[in-house]
Amino acid sequence: MKGASAALPGGALGGRSLRGRFTDGPRDIALALLSIAGMLVIWQLTSTLVFRSILFPSVTQTAAALGTTARAGILPRDISVTLFRVLAGFALGSLGGAVVGLLMGSVSIVRRFFEPYLNFFRFVTPIAWIAPATIWFGIGETTKLFLVVYATIFIVLVNTMAGVAHVHRDRIRMAQAFGARPWQVFRYVTLPTSVPFIVTGMRIGMGNSFMTVIGAEMLAGNNGLGYLIYSSRIFFRSDVMFGTIVILGVFGLTADRLFDLAQHRVLRRYRAR
Amino acid sequence: MYCGATVHANNRLLTTVSVAGSSRWARIGRALWDDHLNTILIYGVSLVAVLGCWQLAADRFHLFVLFPPPSTTFARLAGLILDGRLEVAAAVSLLRILAGFIAGSVIGILLGLLLGTSRTARALLEPYVHFLRFVPPLAWFAPVLLWVGTGELAKVLLIVYTTVFVVALNTMAGVIAIPRNKIRMARTFGGGPLQIFFLVMLPASVPYIFTGMRIAMGNSFMTVVAAEMLAANEGLGYLVNSGVLFLDTSTVFSGVIALGTLGFVIDRIFQSLIARFGGRFAPR
Numbered sequence: 025m026k027g028a029s030a031a032l033p034g035g036a037l038g039g040r041s042l043r044g045r046f047t048d049g050p051r052d053i054a055l056a057l058l059s060i061a062g063m064l065v066i067w068q069l070t071s072t073l074v075f076r077s078i079l080f081p082s083v084t085q086t087a088a089a090l091g092t093t094a095r096a097g098i099l100p101r102d103i104s105v106t107l108f109r110v111l112a113g114f115a116l117g118s119l120g121g122a123v124v125g126l127l128m129g130s131v132s133i134v135r136r137f138f139e140p141y142l143n144f145f146r147f148v149t150p151i152a153w154i155a156p157a158t159i160w161f162g163i164g165e166t167t168k169l170f171l172v173v174y175a176t177i178f179i180v181l182v183n184t185m186a187g188v189a190h191v192h193r194d195r196i197r198m199a200q201a202f203g204a205r206p207w208q209v210f211r212y213v214t215l216p217t218s219v220p221f222i223v224t225g226m227r228i229g230m231g232n233s234f235m236t237v238i239g240a241e242m243l244a245g246n247n248g249l250g251y252l253i254y255s256s257r258i259f260f261r262s263d264v265m266f267g268t269i270v271i272l273g274v275f276g277l278t279a280d281r282l283f284d285l286a287q288h289r290v291l292r293r294y295r296a297r
Numbered sequence: 298m299y300c301g302a303t304v305h306a307n308n309r310l311l312t313t314v315s316v317a318g319s320s321r322w323a324r325i326g327r328a329l330w331d332d333h334l335n336t337i338l339i340y341g342v343s344l345v346a347v348l349g350c351w352q353l354a355a356d357r358f359h360l361f362v363l364f365p366p367p368s369t370t371f372a373r374l375a376g377l378i379l380d381g382r383l384e385v386a387a388a389v390s391l392l393r394i395l396a397g398f399i400a401g402s403v404i405g406i407l408l409g410l411l412l413g414t415s416r417t418a419r420a421l422l423e424p425y426v427h428f429l430r431f432v433p434p435l436a437w438f439a440p441v442l443l444w445v446g447t448g449e450l451a452k453v454l455l456i457v458y459t460t461v462f463v464v465a466l467n468t469m470a471g472v473i474a475i476p477r478n479k480i481r482m483a484r485t486f487g488g489g490p491l492q493i494f495f496l497v498m499l500p501a502s503v504p505y506i507f508t509g510m511r512i513a514m515g516n517s518f519m520t521v522v523a524a525e526m527l528a529a530n531e532g533l534g535y536l537v538n539s540g541v542l543f544l545d546t547s548t549v550f551s552g553v554i555a556l557g558t559l560g561f562v563i564d565r566i567f568q569s570l571i572a573r574f575g576g577r578f579a580p581r
Contacts (some may be wrong), residue, residue: 079444137342147561232519236519239519250436262440262443
């Protein structure tokens with residue numbers, strides 16, 4: 025506390041927090057940990073002393089429910105099922121989005137031909153397609169894959185096209201001046217410039233995929249984390265719901281951090297200035 | 298040319314407002330025709346080609362129940378519009394979205410401004426914002442059903458949740474992105490903390506706030522449709538789902554078309570808002 029109050033009045037520190045990105049100093053990390061610990065204590069106390077209800081499980085009950093479902097093998101199965109759906113659909117959607125996006129971005133006639141549909145379909149929320157998809161493919165794996173692909177492909181596609189449009193004219197001219205053929209211009213200029221845009225699209229697409237797969241499993245599923253949450257409702261197992269929600273948050277956060285890492289470390293050489 | 302001349306003559310006769318409108322539309326029309334003839338032609342060809350393929354595929358399929366042709370779909374769409382079912386469903390869904398979206402945006406903007414201006418608040422609250430924004434709103438549907446039942450409140454709460462974190466994070470990013478020199482300049486001219494907040498920070502974060510709201514609006518559609526499919530007896534999600542129950546695929550398609558159109562129109566509104574207000578406040 026003393027350290028915190030000493031750091032606060034310093035104008036320079038306050039200033040840096042405005043300018044800097046997420047400059048996590050040791051004080052910030054300490055505060056964050058303190059805040060998490062405080063929240064857990066408050067949660068535990070309110071659920072055991074103030075709102076004693078089956079509808080509001082405590083921290084320990086939630087943890088116990090996670091332990092029970094994990095030991096019974098329900099949780100590992102549902103986690104692997106949901107992760108498989110997300111990853112498979114996401115990979116297919118990203119690949120499709122990047123390829124079609126590069127094509128549409130590079131070839132003007134293809135872009136003009138398909139742009140109206142792109143602009144229409146990307147505003148149809150993926151969950152709405154669960155209705156036609158269940159009619160066509162049933163309630164099996166194909167429906168969920170279709171929805172996750174749909175949730176990913178458009179955002180990656182639009183971002184990829186933006187990336188291709190972002191390529192500086194002078195860079196293309198320079199490559200051409202050095203005698204590059206159209207394919208070489210694409211390979212050495214257009215593609216590297218679009219990479220950060222593609223990755224940004226994939227990052228947003230990953231969030232959409234999680235959102236979609238949970239909805240799909242709630243609406244038409246008999247396994248997966250979305251189904252686990254929704255079926256817990258029937259038995260008033262709010263502790264299982266909370267445990268699953270915590271797991272979903274952890275997965276989402278981990279996936280996003282991995283993308284962050286990829287963007288800043290692996291793809292550094294592609295970063296647009 | 299003739300049309301343009303008429304409009305021009307009207308310019309002097311009519312009031313300024315309608316003059317601005319008519320001449321503007323005429324100009325836009327002419328510009329479209331002159332500069333984008335090519336594009337319009339391609340759009341036309343593309344529309345005809347895709348509708349033709351759709352019709353052919355549906356004819357080949359012979360299963361109109363599962364894959365209705367465009368003619369059946371648009372007839373159904375017209376029917377739904379004429380008997381008012383589509384309008385009612387769209388209005389119900391939009392009202393739910395608006396209620397949750399406005400409340401969520403207000404909370405999100407306030408939260409984002411707090412997170413952006415106070416480093417302590419950011420350290421304390423950021424873990425929750427980052428954690429909760431990765432929990433899909435639909436995951437909260439089951440607990441919310443247990444807490445508040447299946448009424449309106451459940452859906453509105455879910456949309457508030459969908460909106461808050463996206464708007465908060467974007468607002469925070471906007472406040473953080475304000476160039477130091479802008480604040481320094483305001484301080485040099487004697488601006489107090491309150492003046493700096495209202496005259497520098499708030500306007501500078503407006504484009505970011507709008508961007509966050511635009512993304513949140515898209516997500517709200519996803520949430521409301523799923524919520525209406527799971528527990529509702531009105532709204533676009535319910536309309537689509539009832540089409541599935543009665544194997545009425547043309548109703549399903551009509552609902553999907555309505556959703557796409559609504560989403561597109563609302564996104565365009567946000568785009569023009571960003572262009573209108575964002576440009577003035579754009580950070581440099």
